[in-house]
Amino acid sequence: MRKITAGVGVLISSILVGSGFYFDWFNGAEKKEQVTEVESINEAMHLIEEQSVYSTKKDALVEGALRGMADAIKDPYSTYYSKDEAEQHRQMLAEERVGIGIELSENKGKFIVVSPVRSSPAEKAGMRSLDEIVQVDGVRVDGKTMSELMHLIQGEKGTKITIVVYRPSEDKHIKMTMERAAISNKTVASEVVMVEDTAIGYVEISLFGEKTANEWVAETSKLLRKDVEGLVVDVRDNPGGYLHSVAALLSTVLENGKVFAYMQNAEGAMEPLKTESKSFDEKYLQTMNKLPIVILQNQGSASASEVLSGALKSWDRASIVGVKSFGKGTVQESWALSNGGELKLSTNKWLTPKREWIHGQGIEAALVIEQNELFALQLHPLTGQFKVGDMSEEIAYTQKALQKLGYQIVRLDGYLDEATDEAVKLYREQKKLTKTDNDVSMDTAFFNSLNETLKNYKEDRTNDLQFQMATSFLLHNIEQ
Numbered sequence: 231m232r233k234i235t236a237g238v239g240v241l242i243s244s245i246l247v248g249s250g251f252y253f254d255w256f257n258g259a260e261k262k263e264q265v266t267e268v269e270s271i272n273e274a275m276h277l278i279e280e281q282s283v284y285s286t287k288k289d290a291l292v293e294g295a296l297r298g299m300a301d302a303i304k305d306p307y308s309t310y311y312s313k314d315e316a317e318q319h320r321q322m323l324a325e326e327r328v329g330i331g332i333e334l335s336e337n338k339g340k341f342i343v344v345s346p347v348r349s350s351p352a353e354k355a356g357m358r359s360l361d362e363i364v365q366v367d368g369v370r371v372d373g374k375t376m377s378e379l380m381h382l383i384q385g386e387k388g389t390k391i392t393i394v395v396y397r398p399s400e401d402k403h404i405k406m407t408m409e410r411a412a413i414s415n416k417t418v419a420s421e422v423v424m425v426e427d428t429a430i431g432y433v434e435i436s437l438f439g440e441k442t443a444n445e446w447v448a449e450t451s452k453l454l455r456k457d458v459e460g461l462v463v464d465v466r467d468n469p470g471g472y473l474h475s476v477a478a479l480l481s482t483v484l485e486n487g488k489v490f491a492y493m494q495n496a497e498g499a500m501e502p503l504k505t506e507s508k509s510f511d512e513k514y515l516q517t518m519n520k521l522p523i524v525i526l527q528n529q530g531s532a533s534a535s536e537v538l539s540g541a542l543k544s545w546d547r548a549s550i551v552g553v554k555s556f557g558k559g560t561v562q563e564s565w566a567l568s569n570g571g572e573l574k575l576s577t578n579k580w581l582t583p584k585r586e587w588i589h590g591q592g593i594e595a596a597l598v599i600e601q602n603e604l605f606a607l608q609l610h611p612l613t614g615q616f617k618v619g620d621m622s623e624e625i626a627y628t629q630k631a632l633q634k635l636g637y638q639i640v641r642l643d644g645y646l647d648e649a650t651d652e653a654v655k656l657y658r659e660q661k662k663l664t665k666t667d668n669d670v671s672m673d674t675a676f677f678n679s680l681n682e683t684l685k686n687y688k689e690d691r692t693n694d695l696q697f698q699m700a701t702s703f704l705l706h707n708i709e710q
């Protein structure tokens with residue numbers, strides 16, 4: 231099987247084996263100015279070099295042309311990656327990568343630590359969730375892109391890096407030095423969940439990386455040794471990844487030789503993709519094939535994770551709980567270019583075993599259950615002092631959060647009215663927060679407490695409506 235990806239978005243696209251397609255105009259023509267046989271491109275290159283008041287290197291112009299060609303396809307999954315971007319994407323799906331071990335998000339130009347990886351250099355150095363990265367090795371990150379920041383953070387294993395973060399909870403800047411190390415890209419996690427005295431295996435797959443299938447076998451083997459009676463497989467917000475990883479996983483829960491998807495090329499020719507379970511332990515396969523399975527998905531479950539859901543649904547091997555999936559039915563291949571960059575193109579459609587193309591449609595859940603809205607509220611570092619009559623984004627965030635927590639909130643537009651003030655006072659009283667001076671309603675202590683409350687709420691499985699329904703549904707199937 232060719233190594234191909236079925237991932238959504240720029241973060242999970244990856245590099246494929248078996249390249250060798252290059253643009254001839256990178257090979258160094260005899261005439262320096264003749265970068266391509268397309269005369270209008272040569273003319274534009276000459277005009278920019280000779281007439282523009284902005285000095286631009288030829289390499290940058292070439293990269294701009296490459297991006298423009300990819301954009302002209304009007305396919306969000308066909309794109310050009312520079313050498314640095316290609317390396318970042320390779321590391322996303324690799325077994326491990328070198329770095330400091332943090333998950334980052336970008337919010338209005340600020341780079342916020344979502345969480346440090348457990349036992350990573352970042353965690354050992356004291357980095358925390360909601361820290362804002364402001365400086366890397368003396369370089370301020372204001373105005374930089376996520377890609378540029380990642381380039382600053384990445385480096386050779388064993389080299390040191392100094393990062394300055396702003397910590398809102400303490401209202402101060404903290405400098406920390408750490409040593410870059412190999413960080414494991416673990417994509418599968420599992421645990422035993424007891425539901426009414428029944429042991430259920432819970433398996434979370436974050437994406438389909440290079441070693442996801444191996445991790446799946448290791449984690450499910452541990453669960454089998456603990457005598458679980460069914461599996462909840464959580465692919466919520468799983469953006470996709472390598473198709474071969476999905477194929478191997480499906481080979482552990484479907485009979486050998488089962489069609490799990492069809493590949494359709496530009497000419498319409500169909501190629502069936504089949505499971506191959508011969509390399510797995512027979513006893514393991516016999517047990518796995520009998521276990522009832524529930525797939526837990528949401529609108530962020532895309533591409534390779536939809537191949538999984540589509541195959542198990544088509545063969546009545548699993549029930550799907552949650553909401554309709556994303557709906558990405560194309561497969562990408564990537565080719566290395568001689569400038570170090572890579573071009574990724576959509577080359578095939580994939581269809582379910584029932585020959586359904588789910589692109590733009592998604593896969594429907596058998597049991598539809600919307601998630602608690604608080605789970606979609608991303609934690610942000612909040613600072614400042616606000617009183618009745620003020621208006622800000624921090625107030626709007628607070629209003630949404632308190633309303634979802636059950637407080638009586640009328641306005642959600644960021645204006646701190648009397649009703650919001652009363653809700654904040656009630657919250658402060660319940661959390662035993664120190665009273666403020668000068669009619670201040672919200673302050674740092676309040677914001678820190680609110681974020682801690684939201685974090686604890688999300689970590690409490692009893693609030694995860696989709697998880698609760700999935701385990702109950704699986705228990706019902708086990709008892710039948």
